[in-house]
Amino acid sequence: MQSLKGKNVLITGASSGIGAALAREFARLGGNLILLARNRERLETVKADCLRLGAGDVRLAEADTTDYKAIDAFIPTLEEKLDYLVLNAGITQRSLAVETDEAVDRRVMEVDYFAPIHFTKALYAAGKWDRTTHIAATSSIAGLFGFPQRSAYCAAKHALKGFYEALLLENGMKVTLLFPGRINTPISLNALEGDGRAHGKMDPGQANGMDVDACARKCVRGIVRGRRQVRVGGKEMISCFLYKWFPGIFFHFAGKVSAV
Numbered sequence: 001m002q003s004l005k006g007k008n009v010l011i012t013g014a015s016s017g018i019g020a021a022l023a024r025e026f027a028r029l030g031g032n033l034i035l036l037a038r039n040r041e042r043l044e045t046v047k048a049d050c051l052r053l054g055a056g057d058v059r060l061a062e063a064d065t066t067d068y069k070a071i072d073a074f075i076p077t078l079e080e081k082l083d084y085l086v087l088n089a090g091i092t093q094r095s096l097a098v099e100t101d102e103a104v105d106r107r108v109m110e111v112d113y114f115a116p117i118h119f120t121k122a123l124y125a126a127g128k129w130d131r132t133t134h135i136a137a138t139s140s141i142a143g144l145f146g147f148p149q150r151s152a153y154c155a156a157k158h159a160l161k162g163f164y165e166a167l168l169l170e171n172g173m174k175v176t177l178l179f180p181g182r183i184n185t186p187i188s189l190n191a192l193e194g195d196g197r198a199h200g201k202m203d204p205g206q207a208n209g210m211d212v213d214a215c216a217r218k219c220v221r222g223i224v225r226g227r228r229q230v231r232v233g234g235k236e237m238i239s240c241f242l243y244k245w246f247p248g249i250f251f252h253f254a255g256k257v258s259a260v
Contacts, residue, residue, distance in 0.1 A: 001224050005030035005056060008080045012065055012119065013089030015042035017185035018138060020049075021216035022086055027055035029220070034078070036061040037089070065089045065115040068122075075126045082129045084223065087116040088138040088178075090156075092187055094203075095194030097151035104192050105152040112156035117163060134174040136223045137164050141181040141233060145243045148255055152192075168228070176223045179240075181233020182209035210234050 009026045013019035015037035023035055027050035035050075037043050040062045047058045061077075063070045091111045093104065116137060123129050142150050143157030161177055168175040182205045191199035215232050222230035231237060242250040 001029060001221060003030050007031045007083040008034065009084040009086065010034040010036065010082050011086040011088060012036045015039045015046060017187055018180060018183060018212060018215060019088040020046045021212045022088060022219060023050055024053055024213065025216045025220040027053040030054050030056055032057040034059045034061065036063055038062065038064050065119060066110050068118055071119055072122055075122055075128065078128050082133050084134050084136065085123065085129055086136045087119065089115065090138060092150065092153045092191045094149050094191045094199045096149060100152060100194040101196060104194060104196050107192065108152035109156045112153065113159045116160065131171060131173060134176065134223060135164065136176040136178060138178045141179050141236065141239065144179060144240060174226060176227055177229050178219050179229060179231040180215055181236040182206060183212050183215045183233065184209040185212050
């Protein structure tokens with residue numbers, strides 16, 4: 001892949017999981033990184049990894065993307081225009097649709113949809129990105145079709161896809177939507193159950209999922225090459241094929257697939 005030396009890359013949700021792996025991949029290409037997440041200690045670990053791997057520079061920002069006052073205060077501290085904006089922070093859910101409190105629906109939508117939208121618009125208003133900037137947003141395979149015990153997550157990720165595709169069409173932007181399947185990350189530990197409690201378990205589907213660094217390599221390769229979509233995962237990705245070409249088979253089997 002081409003060198004990104006001198007290019008400025010901002011990644012949200014960069015302290016763990018896919019976000020941290022994306023940071024490491026951009027570091028390997030020599031980019032200057034701005035890593036934003038809530039956990040400073042984990043961010044420091046990711047920073048050390050990125051510097052070791054060849055990042056030109058690494059800056060850290062400790063913030064929750066749904067804390068809009070903190071985000072609005074952070075944005076003016078950016079002196080440079082962004083070459084890549086990677087919106088990865090997110091949260092998922094593990095509960096039946098009718099047994100999920102509306103507060104959980106709203107929380108998932110806030111984190112997975114409204115927060116990246118606010119960040120994108122606030123950065124634009126501050127002149128931190130323009131049509132030369134490449135935006136990447138992490139949706140999910142659940143952003144392509146419904147899936148059991150993911151109603152709020154599916155809704156938020158579908159909305160994210162719609163917004164950034166519209167942005168691409170309106171402005172001729174360079175936009176890549178990432179659609180990971182089951183990736184070996186700790187995302188299920190912090191998933192929300194129907195009453196808002198943390199799921200607190202590593203689901204077998206996640207534990208046996210695709211290696212997160214392999215996922216990140218494919219994602220960054222797709223971003224740098226300017227692809228509009230990157231779909232990455234294991235055997236579960238056959239669902240995308242079935243949904244498009246054999247919807248009857250998809251809907252017959254999808255509800256029987258283990259939701260964890």
